[in-house]
Amino acid sequence: MQLHLVGGFLGSGKTTAIAAAARLLMEKGKRVGVVTNDQGRYLVDTAFFRLGDVPAVEVTGGCFCCNYDDLDARLTQLVESYRPDVVFAESVGSCADLVATVLKPLLELRHAPASLSVFADARLLRFRLLGHTLPFSEDILYIFDKQIEEAGLLVVNKTDLLTPDERREVEALVRAAYPFKSLRLQNSLDKAQVAAWVGSLRVNGIAAAPSPAIDYRRYGQGEAELAWLDQRITLEVPPGQGQAAVSRFIEVILERLAALDATVAHLKFALDGGAKISITAGDENNRRPIVPDLPDRRIGLLVNARVQTGADLLRAAVAEAAQRVAEMPGVSVVLSPADAFHPGFPTPTYRMD
Ligand SMILES: Nc1nc2c(ncn2[C@@H]2O[C@H](COP(=O)(O)OP(=O)(O)OP(=O)(O)O)[C@@H](O)[C@H]2O)c(=O)[nH]1
C-alpha cells in the first residue's frame, strides 16, 4: 500500500486533486482510499469523496498531529476493510509542522508514507512572495509560510487562474525563495496535470524532508483565529426554486461576513445530491457562488467554514442567512445546531525532529 500525505493551506485544492487522482487510479483498476481530516464533526470533504464512490475514513475533531493515534486506527481500519493499493491522507488546511508530527512518526512507527505534497493557491503564494498584503493576520500567514517551508514537494495549484506572465513570475519567485524544493505548477481541474502529479509521487522520496523550527505559540494563535463551523440545513422549496434558495443562503453568509470584515479562508457546502460549492480566500471579493440546478423540493446541505472572525459571529451569519431564506415565499428551513468554535492549542501526540 502506498500512502500519500497531502497538506497545504485551506482551499488550496487538496481535495480536488486527490479526487481527480483517485478517479484516474481507479480507472486503471487500482483500489484507492482516502483519509479526511478537519476540526469539526461533519466534514464536507468526506461527503464529497463518498459521493464519488471513493472509500473515505475520517479523523474529526482536530488535526492528524494532535490525533495521531486516531489517524493510525483509521488507516488500519481502511487497510483491513478495503485493502487499498493507494491511500491519500489530506490534513487540515491550517495544519503546519506535518513533517515532524505526522510524516516522521508514520515513517518510524507503522504505515510508512510514500510522499508528502504541500499545495498552495498560486494567487495567494504569488501575492505573498511579492510582499503584497493578504487579508489574514500575521499568525495565520505564519502557518501559510511554514507549510511552504516544510514542503518537500510544493504544488503551486490553480495556475489556470494566473496569466502566463504571472505563472512565470510565481515560478521564479518560488525558485528564488526556495531553491532546493521540488516544484510543480498545476491546474488540478486538468486530468493530464493531475496524472503527472500522481506519476511524480515517488515511493520513499521523502525521507530527507526537513522539519523546520516552529513557534507553537504563533501557530496556535493563527489556528485559533480561524473559527470553524459545521452545520446542516434542510430547505423545502416551491418547484424550481432550489437554486435561488441555495444561492441566497450562500450570498447572505458572504454579505454578513464581508460586513464584519471577516476573511473567508474556505466556505464550502456539500449538497446531498453530490455537488460541492466552495469559496476560498483567493476568490476576489468572494465571487458569487456557482450553484447547480436543483430540481428537488427538499434540499439538504452541509456547511463547513473556516473564517478569520469570532465563532459566535460566524454562527450568527449562517443563522441570519437561513432566516433570510426562510422569508422567501413558500420556503421553509430547518437549521440543525451549529458546531462553531476556535480550535484549541495544537498539542501533537509525537514530535520527531
Ligand atoms: N481554477 C481552479 N480551481 C481549483 C483548482 N483546484 C481546486 N480548485 C477549486 O478550489 C476550491 C477549493 O478546492 P478544495 O479541493 O476543496 O480545497 P482544499 O485544499 O481541499 O480545501 P480544505 O480541505 O478546506 O483545506 C474548489 O472550488 C475547487 O474547485 C485548480 O487547479 N484550478
Ligand SMILES: [Mg+2]
Ligand atoms: Mg479539502
